[in-house]
Amino acid sequence: MKPEISIRMIAGNSNRKFAEAMARRISVYRGEPVRLADVRVEQFNDGEIFVEIYDNVRNEEVFVIQSTSKPANDNLMEILILTDALRRASAKRITAVMPYFGYARQDRKTAARTPISAKLVANLLTEAGVDRVLTMDLHAGQIQGFFDTPVDNLYAAPVFALDVKHHFKDLDDVIVVSPDVGGVARARELAKRIGVGLAIVDKRRGAPGEVESMTVIGDVSGRRCIIVDDICDTAGTLCKAGDLLLGQGATEVHSYITHGVLSGPAVERITSSSMKSLVITDSIQATPDVKAAKNIRVVSVAPLFAQAMLNVAAGNSVSSLFDEAMLGPIYEAFYRFD
Incomplete structure (x- = not known):
């Protein structure tokens, strides 16, 4: 990644430790501290999601890090509202980093009068303003086709x-x-x-x-x-x-x-x-x-996601990360090879 390429990382409440691990990995790569953007994500007393982004994101490459795990509906609403706030703040490109993509188990009609919830979630993310999705091991690969925007599906x-x-x-x-x-x-x-x-x-x-x-x-x-x-x-x-x-x-x-x-x-x-x-x-x-x-x-797959984010921002290949020879150096702190 070229030093002049600037990215912003915003974390919801679903897995903040994962986002912090990604920030640490990128900090090591760039040789300078990289922090998560200053953002307030809270709930009103009745459960409505409230978001306020304190950092300037105009013309920025922004990555919103949020798994839609339990509580799935709250975490889904968080990423939708964060995305809407970023779009209205003139972010240049918004990538939804969703290590776990919820509602993926409902990817087709399995009986009469059942929904295709994965398609609905894809529509919601697109309508909110997501330009790209970065996820891992989608329950069904065809979910990538539910989006009209690029989807990078990493593999564990x-x-x-x-x-x-x-x-x-x-x-x-x-x-x-x-x-x-x-x-x-x-x-x-x-x-x-x-x-x-x-x-x-x-x-x-x-x-x-x-x-x-x-x-x-x-x-x-x-x-x-x-x-x-x-x-x-x-x-x-x-x-x-x-x-x-x-x-x-x-x-x-x-x-x-x-x-x-x-x-x-x-x-x-x-x-x-x-x-x-x-x-x-x-x-x-x-x-x-x-x-x-x-x-x-x-x-941890945070190092893998961090490298994928860097590749996306720099316009480099993401599929290159499917090769163990590429992943070995990224995970050298975890595993030692002869």
């Missing part, structure tokens, strides 16, 4: 691959598992990056959120299994898949999940499960219970 797989290679020294007995047929492409990508085989859990649902039956496609006997998925919500299906794999002869079960929604009884289920470890990213701010869980570990 390269970061997960670095982490697996660091913590699983010998990969001969490792196999990657997709928890359902729909996630095969995501699991195959990690399997290819670390050079191991692939298995699939065929999951059949009854009512929404309820699993009728699960079957393993592939041989997992004597293997250390790594389940890969984009979202872990209540963790019921994940824990059942772990038990199923162990019942099929797997020696250990680990999971790598991009977005740790972890609502309701999720943390308790995971800590009391047979799963040896669950690795999530910091796309959603970890709760105290998550931090205290003995078998949950958080891998």
Whole structure:
């Protein structure tokens, strides 16, 4: 990134620590302090969102950092109102940095008289004034087509691959598992990056959120299994898949999940499960219970997002960050390679 290129970073309330980590990474890159813009984001007594931006953003490249995680509706309204304020303050370009894009699970009509909420959210962001979206592991890739503006969808797989290679020294007995047929492409990508085989859990649902039956496609006997998925919500299906794999002869079960929604009884289920470890990213701010869980570990994707922001501002390739050779130096503080 050229020194003369100026960017402004504005954080909502959903994951401020993530935004601060990005600012630190950019500060190291530029050799000078980079701070988050001074902004007030509060609620009136009745719950309405109030925003005031104190820094001048006229003709500036602005990145609004906000995951639409729980409370999803409040965080969505925050980014919409922040964007409106920036547009009215004559910002040159507004990029919505949404590590976790909420409402992505409603990406198509699954039954009569159901909404396509992901498209509605895309329309809201565009109408508010968002010029570009930077996100990670969209639940459905076609959501990029819901926008008439550019969408850069980053992937956790390269970061997960670095982490697996660091913590699983010998990969001969490792196999990657997709928890359902729909996630095969995501699991195959990690399997290819670390050079191991692939298995699939065929999951059949009854009512929404309820699993009728699960079957393993592939041989997992004597293997250390790594389940890969984009979202872990209540963790019921994940824990059942772990038990199923162990019942099929797997020696250990680990999971790598991009977005740790972890609502309701999720943390308790995971800590009391047979799963040896669950690795999530910091796309959603970890709760105290998550931090205290003995078998949950958080891998930061803030350095990846920070570099992507720099590339966007400078007009450089974002897809270059899908290469582990590019990510290695960015994550050298996390992992040491021979």
